[in-house]
Amino acid sequence: MGEHHLVSTEWPRSTRMLLGPNTVANSIGDIHRNKRKVFSKIFSHEALESYLPKIQLVIQDTLRAWSSHPEAINVYQEAQKLTFRMAIRVLLGFSIPEEDLGHLFEVYQQFVENVFSLPVDLPFSGYRRGIQARQTLQKGLEKAIREKLQCTQGKDYSDALDILIESSKEHGEEMTMQELKDGTLELIFAAYATTASASTSLIMQLLKHPAVLEKLREELRAQGILHSGGCPCEGTLRLSTLSGLHYLDCVIKEVMRLFTPVSGGYRTVLQTFELDGFQIPKGWSVMYSIRDTHDTAPVFKDVNVFDPDRFGQARSEDKDGRFHYLPFGGGVRTCLGKHLAKLFLKVLAVELASTSRFELATRTFPRITLVPVLHPVDGLSVKFFGLDSNQNKILPETEAMLSATV
Numbered sequence: 001m002g003e004h005h006l007v008s009t010e011w012p013r014s015t016r017m018l019l020g021p022n023t024v025a026n027s028i029g030d031i032h033r034n035k036r037k038v039f040s041k042i043f044s045h046e047a048l049e050s051y052l053p054k055i056q057l058v059i060q061d062t063l064r065a066w067s068s069h070p071e072a073i074n075v076y077q078e079a080q081k082l083t084f085r086m087a088i089r090v091l092l093g094f095s096i097p098e099e100d101l102g103h104l105f106e107v108y109q110q111f112v113e114n115v116f117s118l119p120v121d122l123p124f125s126g127y128r129r130g131i132q133a134r135q136t137l138q139k140g141l142e143k144a145i146r147e148k149l150q151c152t153q154g155k156d157y158s159d160a161l162d163i164l165i166e167s168s169k170e171h172g173e174e175m176t177m178q179e180l181k182d183g184t185l186e187l188i189f190a191a192y193a194t195t196a197s198a199s200t201s202l203i204m205q206l207l208k209h210p211a212v213l214e215k216l217r218e219e220l221r222a223q224g225i226l227h228s229g230g231c232p233c234e235g236t237l238r239l240s241t242l243s244g245l246h247y248l249d250c251v252i253k254e255v256m257r258l259f260t261p262v263s264g265g266y267r268t269v270l271q272t273f274e275l276d277g278f279q280i281p282k283g284w285s286v287m288y289s290i291r292d293t294h295d296t297a298p299v300f301k302d303v304n305v306f307d308p309d310r311f312g313q314a315r316s317e318d319k320d321g322r323f324h325y326l327p328f329g330g331g332v333r334t335c336l337g338k339h340l341a342k343l344f345l346k347v348l349a350v351e352l353a354s355t356s357r358f359e360l361a362t363r364t365f366p367r368i369t370l371v372p373v374l375h376p377v378d379g380l381s382v383k384f385f386g387l388d389s390n391q392n393k394i395l396p397e398t399e400a401m402l403s404a405t406v
Contacts, residue, residue, distance in 0.1 A: 001329045001330070002273070002331075003168075003267075003333055004028065004029055004032075004332070005267060005270065005271075006229040006269070006270060006271060006273050007267035007269055007270055007286065007335060008028055008267060008268050008270055008338075009025070009026075009028060009265075009266075009267060010265070010266045010267055010268040010285060011026065011241060011270075012116055012119070012129065012184075013023065013119040014114070014115065014116060014117050014118065014127050015115050015116060015225070017119065017131075018111065018114070018115050018130045018134050018187060018249070019115070019189065020134075020181075020182035020185065020186070021162065022178065022179045022183070023078060023182050023183070023185075023186040024039055024336065025035060025185060025186065026159050026353070031333075032276055032332075033170065034173070036332075036336065037167075037171060037182075038164065038167045038168050038173065039164065039165075039167075039336055040093075040336065041163050041166075042160040042163050042164055042166040042167075042187075042336075042337075043336055043337055043338075043339050043340050046082075046240065046338060047158070047160070047163055048063055048239060048339060048343055049238070049239050049279075050158055050159075050344065051090055051091070051156075051159070051160075051186075051343075052236065052237060052238065052239060052347070052393070053236040053237075054090040054344065055090055055344055055347055056236055056237055056347050056351070057065065057083070057089060058082070058085055058086050058089060058159065059347055059348055059351050060351060060355070062078070062082045062085075063351055063355060063384070064386075066384040067356065067384045067385055067386040068386065069384070071383075072361030072381045072382055072383040073337050073381070073383075073384065075199075075203055075204075075376075075378035075379060075380040075381070075382050076084045076196065076197075076375050076376055076379035076380055077202050077379050078344065078388040079195075079196040079197075079199040079200050079203075080109070080192065080193070080196040081105060082196070082199070083191055083193075083196045083199065084105050084108060084117065084188070084192055084193050084212040085101070085346075086195075086344065087187060087188045087191040087192060088101060088104070088125035088188070091142070091159060091160040091161070091187055091188075091191060092148075092159060092184055092187065092188075093148060093160075093161055093162065094095050094144040094147075094148060094154075094163045095144075095147070095148075095151075096144055099198075100140075104137070104140050106250065107133050107136045107137055107140070108133070108137060108188065108192070110129055110130070110132075110133040110191070111133035111134055111137055112193060112372075113129075113130075113191070114126040114127060114129050114130030114133065114376070115130060115372075116190050116372055117129075117130055117225060123188060132347075137185060138181050138185070140179060141181050141185060142181055142185050142226050143187055143374070145161070145177070145180055145181065145184065148161065160187060161180075161184060164183060166392065170271065185363070190335075190336070190337050191340070193261070193373045194261040194262060194373055195261075195344055195345070196367070196373075196375075197259075197373040197374050197375050198255060198256065198259065198261055198341065198345055199344075199345065199348055200223065200375055200376065200379075201255050201259035201374065201382055202251075202252070202255050202345055202348065202349060202352075203352065203358070203380065203382065204365065204376065204380055205251075205254075205255055205258075205259075205306055206349075206352060206358075206360065207359070207365075207382070208306070208354075208359050208365065209261060209374045210230075212251060213352075213353060215247060216247060216248060216251060216349065217248075217353050217354075218355045219245055219247045219248060220350065220353055220354060222247070223241070223244060223245060223280075225237075225241065225245075225350065225354065226353070237347060237350065239343075241400060242343070242346050242350075244333065245350075246312070246313075247308065247312070248310070248346055248350070250308035250310075250311040250312055250350055251307065251308045251349060252312065252345050252346055252349065253308070253311045253325075254306060254307065254308040254311060254320065254330075255345070256327035257300070257318075257325060257327065258294070258304075258306060259350055259368075259374055260290045260291055260294065260327045260374065261373045261374050262290065262372075262373060263289060263290060263370060264287050264288050264289040264290045264291065264292075265288055265290075265329055265333070266285060266286070266287050266384055267286050267287070267288075268283070268284075268285055268286075269270075269281065269282050269283060269284045269285075269286060270282065273404075275349075287313070287314075287325075289330070290326055290327060291327060293323070294324075294325065294327075297324035298324075299318070299320045299322075299325075300317050300318050300324070300325045301317065301323060303329070319386045322352075325370070327380035356384055356385070357381055357384070357385040358382050358383065358384045358385065359385075360381070360382060360383040361382055361383045362378075362381050362390070365376045365380075366379075366380055
């Protein structure tokens with residue numbers, strides 16, 4: 001809560017340089033406030049309603065591909081591809097050919113791997129690889145932005161880049177090409193790693209807790225999203241529909257409590273202050289830990305147990321106090337994209353519960369590592385199956401027979 005007067009955001013030098021000087025994350029004071037105003041429209045209720053059908057289509061296509069794959073898939077790696085595709089196709093509205101998209105994804109992975117490297121610009125260093133990846137990405141992004149600005153025909157919705165350009169004009173600060181490139185790169189960065197982490201955690205918990213998955217299906221049946229026979233209803237989801245799925249909301253909250261993708265945030269102390277009787281000297285670096293906060297918050301009972309009902313109306317464990325539950329941070333630097341992230345996870349959960357059967361392809365669940373974001377060490381190996389109208393698994397041989405019949 002002391003941002004801009006007691007503390008100031010602090011990123012490693014490599015992160016500041018690779019993300020770029022024009023980003024929301026790297027700006028401070030009035031510049032930060034103004035940038036948040038410009039970017040906030042990207043995540044408004046109207047904007048999210050506009051993205052929702054496209055997000056659902058991307059997720060449906062991905063789950064179909066996973067189910068048709070003859071072998072188990074690496075969920076974390078595939079979730080990264082999914083969130084990258086969502087950022088490029090839905091948020092930014094880029095019509096990049098599939099082959100080019102695959103190459104851009106590989107370059108982007110190299111960029112992300114070196115965002116937190118030592119800022120030593122030597123040949124073959126991680127920092128140099130990050131700089132080279134950034135330069136390649138910026139070339140690709142500039143080409144896509146210019147093509148998009150020239151081709152405005154056939155658009156059936158306003159994507160985040162459209163809204164960002166329009167919002168900047170409304171605030172009297174038309175963005176330069178460099179600012180647009182930095183803005184698009186930051187949007188991809190924000191939507192990519194953390195959402196892939198949370199998506200993987202969601203799938204792992206649904207595998208570990210089949211009773212939770214079945215209770216989620218019951219809610220979908222009660223709301224008419226899933227017929228009692230198992231066949232998912234036709235048509236796209238709406239925000240109003242998702243907001244009525246209270247147990248789904250509890251499931252997503254519990255995933256984010258136990259498996260917060262980001263450990264915490266770093267700040268530099270601008271002036272000496274006291275906290276709980278301890279003096280924090282000016283110039284020190286401090287960190288607030290999201291994960292430790294969730295683990296030690298007195299409002300949560302049996303903190304290590306995955307229990308979505310703790311967020312239900314009967315218990316509402318997150319309602320007692322402001323700072324016990326903060327998966328998206330807090331204060332003026334609360335994650336701008338938190339509503340988009342939750343929307344994506346809810347749609348993924350609905351599609352998983354409605355159209356997928358999946359099972360762990362290894363004898364035990366993998367160990368979890370926390371760096372650079374929380375994820376399973378082996379990526380989580382899972383076999384997905386297609387479903388028939390009664391939600392029975394369709395085996396590959398049956399699929400072949402069905403397609404031959406069709």
